[in-house]
Amino acid sequence: MAILLSELQNDPRKYRIDGLFFRRVYQLCLPYWTRADAWKSWLTVAGMLAMMSAFSVSGAYISQVGADVTNALVDKKPELYWGLIIWLTLLGLMRFAAGLLQQFVGAYLDQHWWKWLTGYLMDNYLGKRTYYEITLDEKIDNPDQRIQEEVGPLCSTAAMVPYQFFGSILDMSVQGFILMSISPVMFISVLIFAVFQTVVTLYIYKPTIKQNFDITVAEADLRYGLTHVRDNAENIAFYQGEAVERQHLLLRLRNAITKQMRLAIYSLYMGMIGEGTSLIWTALPLVILVPLYFAGDIDYGTIGQATLSAGMLLSSLSLLMNFIPLLSQAVPRAIRLAEIHEKFIALQHNSPSGEGEKRIDLQAGDTIRLEHVSLQTPGGEQALVRDLNLDLKIDARLVIIGRTGIGKSSLLRAMAGLWRRGEGRIVLPDGERDCLFLPQRPYTFKSDLRSQLLYPNLDAQVSDQELQALLNKVALDSLLEKHGSLDTVKDWARVLSLGEQQRIAFARILLLRPRYVFLDEASSALDPSTEAKLYQMLEDEGFSYISIGHRPSLLRYHTEALRLLDEGKWQLLPATSVQLTANEAQL
Template sequence: MTPDDPQHPAGHASLASGVKNDPRSRKLDRLFFRRIWDFCRPYWTRKGGSRSYVLLALLIGLGLAATAAGGMTTLLYKEINNAVVAKDAAGYWGLTLKYIGLGGAVLAATILATYVEGYLKTDWRRWMTARLMDEYLGHRTYYAITLDGDIDNPDQRIQEEVKPVIDAFTGIPSNILNTSMNVTVQVAILATIAMPLLVATLAYCTVNAFLTYFINKPTIKQNWDSTVAEADLRFGLLSVRTNAETIAFYRGENGERVHLTQRLARAIATQWALLRYQAVVSVATSSVGLVWRLLPALLVVPLYFSGQIEFGVIAAATSAATMINVSVSSFIEFIPMMIKAVPHVVRVAEIREKHATIGTHSQAQHIGHLSRKVRDDVIGFDSFTLSTPGGERILFSNLSVEVRKGTSLLISGPTGTGKSSVLRAIAGLWNVGHGTVHSPPEDRTVYLPQRPYMVLGSLRQQLLYPGNAQVAPSDEEIVHALREACLEELVQRHPDLSAEADWGRILSLGEQQRIGFARAYLSGAEFIFLDEATSAVDVKTERRLYAQLLSRRITLISVGHRASLYGYHDFVLDLRTDGTGEVMSIERYLAHTSDSPPSQRSAV
């Protein structure tokens, strides 16, 4: 892919916040809960997921044990206070020891439950992230995201957004059950000793729940804006790293500093807005908390003064009411937690929905969809019309080309006529258009782009990428391929093929292009597509590289401008700026261009 291509990725260097910011994604509505269900269901319904249910059952069991112990401590607390009033020292110390023992059991159960919950969260994150990576790579979702530009920072979403969602929703089943059991036990106790306090406690908890929801609702948008602003900042920093050399050549540090400062300012502004509103929320919740502290004094202590209850009942009633409030509050805390999780849920769901859309629907736009046929002996097109993926522009129309196995074709023409797009159509990356594409089986083809992809790993892994060969070549074959690709010096510098390095940084573009040829030699492919694949090597090296391909009787389709490429091909597909094209023999093409005015010859 060249920078002057119609769909060069540079065209998508935009703010994440300007990519997709649908207001419908900021609500706790049916769409949100459907996305939560789609997120949770695969992990809990997967094959071999019994261990997760065992962990969840253990988590619930520990919660129930803690609930039962909590109920017993409430009753013991009453007896302990009565023993103090009665000055029953023996009874007091015996009850206190039991109280301490129950407290230790609750503490142990709580610690173990914390560990089990953490283990369950970690396992869920591992499984879900792996699944999300599979979906990101499946159906070439990553490529569709790059083309459409409608999902920002997919790498950050996969790496960072899964954990907050899991943290928010792992404890919900056990929390609901434990809260229900604990509230039931404490309500039963409180109903027998202080009914007015029970009614007031339940009313307080209900009002607190509604108040918590309504005062936290505005933070959905605030959390969304903050998440997107942070993604913008990360995107800007990543862009500097990706384009470090180009920025250095331009001396663009001041320009980058301005852009990054603007993104940082947006991130800080959203944080300040969120912080200011959280201060308001804290004031509101603290004010409501003051009401809670007054309830026992107003509703229970007068009963003791009138002689209707014992002193210990005050402590027991207060303890039971507190446990009810704590239990309900722990559930209410899921409201702001769920609200905070909204942007994380949406950002994960959008990648999954993109994958599902690609897998179940055609990507064709309003001008149609290409049909495809797998052929062993022919590459070509019948009545071929190709458009850019969004249908914005028709590149060429009604083109018919046939390249027989064992022959070679050079695609030429002025810049912007869609030369590289022909290869994208053959590879199945672009599908918008009309006509039929004839292409060989995928396992018999190799594509060599202008800038080869340098993987992270050893030199051996570099040469064997993408690792689809049924039988891996030996180290001797790898070294031989490097020498055939004019990389003798690389072999001398790195005789150990297990050496790992940042190959994209230490190898020049010319060396990277030769790495691509070495991969092609090792692949055993019968059809090779080259997109300006020798633009960074000299003519002599280019001759050696192509000679190795031709000696293997490989079918070649090349995109390029160099006149030296004519000698390695049988035919030329001459694409023109008016959307037409013509296939000619090399001899006819050269005769045609030599008869053309100089201004036309220079465009070929």
């Protein structure tokens, strides 16, 4: 049965426009506006506000010219009428050109902010291994989709705030003065109507915050399901699981459609209420201004001017009303991005994932030492090892053995600083390339073959002859014959067998020259003779290494064996004296 995140994550705090929401938006926006060259963005905003000021002043002038045009038409003054029409047209064209410039500058600022914030969040995501911590606690779904899809709309919405508020204040000042001079009653009526409309809008839009959040998560669910099929295509094909996967995908699709339809139906309800308030506004100017016209207090052109000014004033006063729909859509975006940012900040301050959670202390040193280390799984469900003490000198050759699931790989993750839940202290060399960890399935990616060998030091200056010699050394003599030159681009995770990928990983050891190598069943797909050749190579090159494996043949390449037992117990033994049990051995 597929698990739908939109049905699991129901924290009510995510559906509110409150202080927490605005603090999160502030924390996301602050880095961009306080960066080293932020003055350029501030200058752009100042220019935009200056253009808005000109728009407001010109709007007042245009409304006066519009009234004069109407009066000239009523009074049958053709020369004055056509002169004013030409002038009004020129003013309209100038405002149109200025509007295009304003849109271009605003779009440029939005794009620049989007680019910068995306890069900043990617740095957060990769920094302090935030991406790995996210996979461990499983509280943040689809971080890739959040960064890729949510940043742009959030920047656009946030950028609108100062423009709308500043423009509204200007419009209220100018149009309010005009309307007060024509009809104080009309001015007060507009104020009352704006308050009424805002309260109604706030009430009816409140449910849409959760509805938009549910839509965002449901669409992320569907995207995850499709990505899951792609990433596990071979396993699904072997099991012939297409029918099951189709059921899961259809369930996610139906869930996304249901959420969309819920909002669509509610939008009809909102539309009816909005239409009702619009009818009230249509009648309001006529009820107030027409009697003044019949009494001779105002001329016919003034009715049009007052109606236009009242409309512009109402638009300014209804800023909150107009901004509520945007806020309801911005809430899920801001929260989903803020969760990644907050995770990074917590890791930056070395904060534990949960309240009262104990963490293993990582310290820098010349060699590897584990001092009274007690390790737990990230969720704290299981104690893997208790009070472990190890001192791995520069010539260490240690193999970690134990039954499947006892925690051998977990201990290596702790040594790498990936798993920290527990107690004690781990001392590791702090150089960038002092320690290298090789998993059972090495990391390969779509790029040229040279990059597979050099990873993660892609800028290393290594000649083609050296790389060819390296391939020969790790028993990959025929790799270039099969695939062409070192510049051949392929998806190597799909092209190479697991055994070939593991030999690529051994080649990386020779290029990176780490002091300590951790091998988590890194030779499991190799035949015994190739495994022996590669371990002999490590010994001849003087590497210190810590291995995990189930093959009895591994023992001969090591001097010590750490046996992990149930209930967190352990034994440190000479490797030559160890006999693997049936549960420990892979024959």
